[in-house]
Amino acid sequence: MSDKSAQTKEKWLKVMTFDCWHFDTNNISKDRYDTLESYLSESERSKALRFVFNKDRRKFVSRRGALRSILSNYTGCHPSQITYKYGKYGKPHISGSPYQFNASSSGSSAVMVIGQDTEIGVDIEMTSHLNDIQSLLNVICSEEEQEWISLFDNCGERELNIYRLWTIKEAYLKMRGCGLFVNPKDITIKTEGTDPNNWQIDDCEKDQCDLSIASISNDLPNGVLGHVVTKVKNKPISISHKHLL
Numbered sequence: 043m044s045d046k047s048a049q050t051k052e053k054w055l056k057v058m059t060f061d062c063w064h065f066d067t068n069n070i071s072k073d074r075y076d077t078l079e080s081y082l083s084e085s086e087r088s089k090a091l092r093f094v095f096n097k098d099r100r101k102f103v104s105r106r107g108a109l110r111s112i113l114s115n116y117t118g119c120h121p122s123q124i125t126y127k128y129g130k131y132g133k134p135h136i137s138g139s140p141y142q143f144n145a146s147s148s149g150s151s152a153v154m155v156i157g158q159d160t161e162i163g164v165d166i167e168m169t170s171h172l173n174d175i176q177s178l179l180n181v182i183c184s185e186e187e188q189e190w191i192s193l194f195d196n197c198g199e200r201e202l203n204i205y206r207l208w209t210i211k212e213a214y215l216k217m218r219g220c221g222l223f224v225n226p227k228d229i230t231i232k233t234e235g236t237d238p239n240n241w242q243i244d245d246c247e248k249d250q251c252d253l254s255i256a257s258i259s260n261d262l263p264n265g266v267l268g269h270v271v272t273k274v275k276n277k278p279i280s281i282s283h284k285h286l287l
């Protein structure tokens with residue numbers, strides 16, 4: 043094999059690696075909180091002041107401060123010096139950096155995934171018993187998905203799979219940057235087998251053959267479920283989980 047084709051093969055086979063940072067906004071000491079708050083921009087501070095409830099303000103400040111703290115490790119910038127630019131529907135990107143990131147939170151759990159040179163989206167949801175499954179299905183699931191969900195007799199399995207579909211779709215739409223501006227019913231998750239890592243995303247508007255789904259549920263606290271979706275073609279992806287202390 044020539045040097046060039048060997049190099050190409052190595053590049054092709056190389057695993058695409060992402061870091062997934064986890065933190066709990068309830069688990070932040072007073073001193074740490076003050077430090078995280080000091081990292082915020084003027085607009086983040088004024089947004090924080092607009093929260094009516096103290097607990098919501100604390101969550102926002104902890105999340106945004108922690109995000110800046112983590113991003114500074116990748117960019118080499120001081121956390122307070124990180125600047126964001128925003129996509130058409132509000133997806134934040136780090137100005138002047140090859141790193142792509144996306145963040146999600148539910149309850150006190152928060153995650154941020156980061157990698158280079160490819161789009162990425164993440165969504166986590168704290169699960170709870172769903173009282174009105176049909177209304178939710180009507181909002182988020184395509185007909186094909188609704189039929190699939192109806193095959194589960196067991197209520198727990200039905201709910202688990204609804205949360206799986208929901209977080210995969212939202213992670214995908216966040217990867218694209220449009221969020222719920224696009225109707226999630228227009229996308230169908232092809233659910234072959236029981237492992238969501240092997241499922242495919244069918245979005246008739248987009249070429250979906252270069253997408254990868256990765257479940258992060260095993261690394262989340264009990265009762266929280268989540269997925270990462272990335273635009274990676276023909277490469278295995280690997281997620282390295284890290285915890286912000």
Ligand SMILES: CC(C)(COP(=O)(O)OP(=O)(O)OC[C@H]1O[C@@H](n2cnc3c(N)ncnc32)[C@H](O)[C@@H]1OP(=O)(O)O)[C@@H](O)C(=O)NCCC(=O)NCCS
Pocket residue numbers: 105106130131132133134144145146147148164165166212215216217218219220221222223
């Ligand atoms: C993106 C979206 C799905 C987030 O839903 P959510 O479940 O409430 O929140 P999550 O915790 O999963 O994610 C929130 C984070 O996603 C990121 N985000 C915001 N907009 C985003 C977008 N369009 N695409 C991808 N990520 C986005 C931010 O980091 C945000 O963190 P913040 O709340 O600290 O700003 C929802 O806000 C949305 O649909 N937005 C796009 C449409 C819209 O209303 N845009 C208004 C501005 S034009």
